[in-house]
Amino acid sequence: MNREFIAALKKEFGNNILDEITSLNETYLTVKKEANVKICDHIYHHLDIPLVSIFATDERKKDGCFKIHYVFSLDKGDAFVIIKINVDEKSPRYNSITHKIATANWYEREIQDMFGLVPVGHPDPRRLVNFEDWPDGVYPLRKDFDIKTKPPRVEGEYVYRRVEGEGVYEIPVGPVHAGVIEPGHFRFSVAGEPIINLEIRHFYTHKGVEKLFENISLDKAVFLAERVSGDNSVAHAVAFCQAVERIAGVDIPGRAKYIRVVLLELERVYNHLGDIAGIATDVAFAMGAAHANRLKEEILQLNEKITGSRLLRGMNTIGGVPRDIGDKKDEILLTLSEIQRDFRELMEYLMSIPSLMDRIETTGRIYNDTAKGLHVVGPVARASGINRDTRRDHPYAAYPETNFKVSVQKGGDVYARTLVRADEVCESIGLIEQALWSLPDGEININIGEIPDGYALGYTEAPRGETLYWVMIENNSIVRCKVRDPSFCNWLAIEYAVLDNIVPDFPIINKSLSLSYSGNDM
């Protein structure tokens, strides 16, 4: 698939392609800077290939320029095509593709803030990551920016979009919220009860994660990956480790792959249980919430028993896993079978409560074309009819040797998202059982030693969806690590999901999207 695809692209755009490199399932095509819009547009619209990430690298020292990478995912052939353009420091401008491909919006603004590369023609070139008090001309991800620098705060103003008209008023919410949730700002424009516009403003929790990756050792970097989005620790750590393992060209021991599946699926189960509890909480159905939260807590306690960490931290390392969990097999299986039984009962019960169903059916709808246009991922995408799952489309760890069903719903509402998560809880438990029953004997990790220079993608299907790492190594240290958390794709969907819904339904819609602020802001 990949080879044919590249051949077809070359036929179409031959004289615009300057260079081609293929390693593993990734093909990098450097193209003329001016050709980025038409080539990306062709791949995205004409060939219907999703654009899964855009990121920049500062390679001025080696190649005298910045590079922008557009990552396309060929789901059918388990391959990635990365279109690259070179951007010169002296004229740090390139053509924006956002007017053609909506999902490029935040990426281009992020690159503008972090590298100072201007997307010409971007419909909304406001600041994104750096706030208005950040001085002009200072770009944290440039190599000549020292991570310890604390630029002075300057005067500036962030201008929100305005909706005007008779009876329209604004409700600003956040960054500090009423509940125990992460910080972010929401600005609703409301006429009566229905929401007619929502603008979200994030990056309050920006912690400089990508810059930090460039400043810590490889083994420590695994711990950092675990802390990009705390409740998706395993998915992030595995994605990072896999990227490095791919650069090193090593295949980790089979037992480690199976253990990773167990950990990844335990993480999915407790996250989905928490989300279902959250939805029950937000419709004021305390009893349902208590049950779901109790089940979640049981998984957290199981996690602690088998790994020492309630959030499964410290259980991944480059080259495999540091600790075995094989001896805890019976305990895991027993706990899960009880949880499975209780969970089925709980779901039946929840779905029989009219006051709950009334609140979640048709609420917060994300239409299929909106979800596709924004490149929404994970359970939220699957609830809007998008049949994508990294575990199946780009198999990793021991997933190729397991059986599972990808749950897809068409409704796109809170109800559909709840159903997808409920299915996934049961599928995950099935996956854990399969992995434990067929856990191969042998080592749980291998010592990789020095990592050769190179770069590669690493990817997982986190509880929230497709998680991507792109890591570049030189002299056994990280020179660039691009993290693409699923929430970075999904946040903008909330602006559409709330339209025509009433303000009191916002918390349920928000919860049903299960968005990470930290993973988004990094």
Add this chain to the structure above:
Amino acid sequence: MTVEDEIEIMGQRLNDKIKKIFGRSLHIREVDAGSCNACEVEVNALSNPIYDIERFGIHIVASPRHADMLLVTGPVTRNMELALLKTYNATPSPKLVAAMGSCACNGGIFGDTYASGGGVDRFIPVDVYIPGCPPRPQAVIFGIMVALDKLPQKIKKIEAKP
């Protein structure tokens, strides 16, 4: 000892202490100053039916104006600094501040950088540090107890002022 037993024992001690000092429940406002969200997972766990800390006299409130204590997570990002200060100023005195998690204690893995402030006590006074990444719910309860011991002194100081 099961988790339930641990919580029962600690919870009773906590309850006694809160009753003695306040004669009502202790009101806590949680502030995420840039955490990775795992600390929030554990704060939320405190309200699940296993821990259910409300029964020991701890009430998580929606506004700092109703709070006796701020429970702060995260290293204090540059972008959250102002919001944290505003929240602190909105909390009536005498107030307690607990820094929860390695990040809040000293910046943790995020350290002191262009984006990360390197810990809560660089910005507001901290009464108790709760280490862990994230701290277990039991550790948070213990931390709250330690913080409570500091309150009588604070009240005395305020009363001594003419």
